[in-house]
Amino acid sequence: MLNIHTTLDNNLLYPIQNPYNMEDILFFDIETTGLSAKTSFLYLIGCVYFENGTWQMIQWFADDMNQEAAILHEFFEKLKHYKRLVHYNGNGFDIPFILNKCKQHNMDNPFTLIDSFDIYKKLIPYKKILPLDNLKLKTVEVFLGLAREDTYSGADLIQIYANYLGSSRYEKLHKSNSPKEIDNISPNSCSKEIPSSKDLLGILLLHNAEDLKGLLSISSILCYIDIFDSDLYKDIFQHVCIDITDSQEIWNAEIISNTESEICFLELRVTIPFKVPKSVHWENTLTASIDGTYDNMSIQFIVASNNVTLKIPVFKGELKYFFNNYKDYYYLPKEDMAIHKSVAQFVDKEYRVQAKANTCYSKKAGIFIPAFGELSKEQFKAEYQDYVSFIELDLSDLKDSTLLYEYFTDCINYICHSKENKSKLTY
Template sequence: MIIRHFPVDITLGYPLAKKYNADKIAFFDIETTGFTANNTYLYLIGCIYTEGSSMHLIQWFAEDIREEADLIRNFFDFIKDYDILVHYNGSGFDIPYITKKCEMFQLKYSFDNIQNLDLYKIISPIKKIFGLKNHKQKSIEEFLNVKREDTLNGGDLIGVYQSYLGKKRIENLKKSRNLQSTEDVLIRESENLLHFLLLHNEDDLKGLVRICPILYYIDLFDREFQIVQASVNNGQFIVHLEYDFKLPSRISFGNECIFINAYQSSAIIYIKAYEGEMKHFYDNYRDYYYLPEEDRAVHKSLAIFVDKEYRKKATPATCYTKKQGVFVPQYHPVLNPYFKFKYDDKVTFVEVHTDFLLQEENLTRYINHILNYIINHI
């Protein structure tokens, strides 16, 4: 087994320890010869962690497929001092794979006593906002302009590892027979293959640290914001927001009704507005009369002054008053009073008037509602 341990010149660009209340954080990634633990091999485990004021990387590499159990023992002995394990889709692959290997080798290790932070799982609810063809770690790295030296993928490395084992086996055989003529060439070949294997895992780990700022895009929907400006212009309700963090890459996303453009510490939300007449429906329709001539409902305390031939008992669909104004949609009735086109409409509207724009609490509630809605409807 080869163990590499060295400092790496990277910094964590997101305050994980502050958000997740974890002082000891380790990033990890594994390399295997396939997806199914039963009939493939685990040949490399790597971790990045903080020591003092710098970050360090450690790797355990199997020079022989019979060293799988030793890799696992070293890994669990290392992480026992950590509170949180950060990975990318480790919940879907790395952790189940190692757990299965523990069962196969009858090793009494588990991930039960350490918190797991799966970046892939965390960003999955909002992944559509990035507009990527897929959401593999390398795609997230490209989105965040993270550069890597490695050009291979996990599938490529299966053949590389198999070649490494073959070269190493021949190398050892030559050594045992004292055949020096080709030994140096074989060593150079095996070391070259080893370099590619270790580099891929190293870049995966460094990339894992460097893509942590992707979590700021979750904060776009969860963290507090300041409303800098809100106005109606050209049929749109436009709201400028400021945050206390910075998005590393620009995003633009939305649908036909809502569009968001965000970069650095700012976000602009464009919401399609309707200007015209809408109806406010009263809940207690039994207390109202409908006036057909005026096309509105009035409370029965006032209806007694209207001749019976000009009034009739209101129904849920006729118990309304009309209003001219500028309105924006809300997809759950979070603010009152709200308006509709028809009684059976599911989408309601709120009027954008001066008081609404000046009532910061209600405006904030409305924007939070829009942010919560849009991530599920893009």
């Protein structure tokens, strides 16, 4: 068994350790000769941990087929000193694979007392809105601009490991002098010439090392999940209760005119306590026909650096408020409005008809914005069958932190989970 230790110059780009300390977390990744623990071999386990102010990497490598239990034992001894185990799809593959190996080697379950943190599982609920084609580790790395020297897949390494074993055995049998013990092996040592066992070992270690270092860097993708967390904005908008002057620096709301059209926007800007790796722009289309001007309105959600901006279309004009219990109302065609039966009794029968669901309304002129949640405000529509509802916007609402918080979180929740409308994503 080989034990390779390396000091890294990488940094953790997301506070994945919370609520623990940096010294309490252990990143890990494994390499195997297949997907099934029953028919495959575990030949490499790599870990990254924080010690004495720097990130350290250790890799346990089985340089023959009899050392699987040995590398498992070394990993389990290391694991005992940590509180959180961080991985990418480890819950789906690495951990089940190791547990099956534990049964084969009569070893106890080493994961019972540790918090398992799977970055991949954290991303799955947001896969439709993340700026990624898929959730493969290398896809995340490409989006974040992380370069790899390694060009092999895990599947490629199966043959490379087999070649390593063959080459190593050949060298031991046919060289007159026994090869020296491999010293100072670096994950970056990959020969471009005909590969020796040392060259092949370098390829195997490099792939695992870049997966491990990638875990430190790709953790920043979790920032995009945090921006959809309502608790983040609750703290921000509640800050107004502490210092109203300072609050204007971390959130602001105003109506902005669009010089290219008659449409105005309510712009909500929030400063968040972290920076996203890359700027991302979500655009969600709302279909509502209001005088032809407001067809296919768009909600824009823009994240750049440590700023989050919501741009909401504002409608200035007349909308309808539809009463729920239409059977208790009469519709007055001449006035184009509905009135309750208790009042309609004073109107001649020739001027009234029983209201229907689509004629049971009153009309109101004002400034309106789309509604997305269960806000206490009355909701209006252009027509009864419209999917989009609106709430009236008073200019004093732009200073109401509680209302803005509710509206802000309702909007991003809609963008995040809407099934009726597809988001347009640019970055």
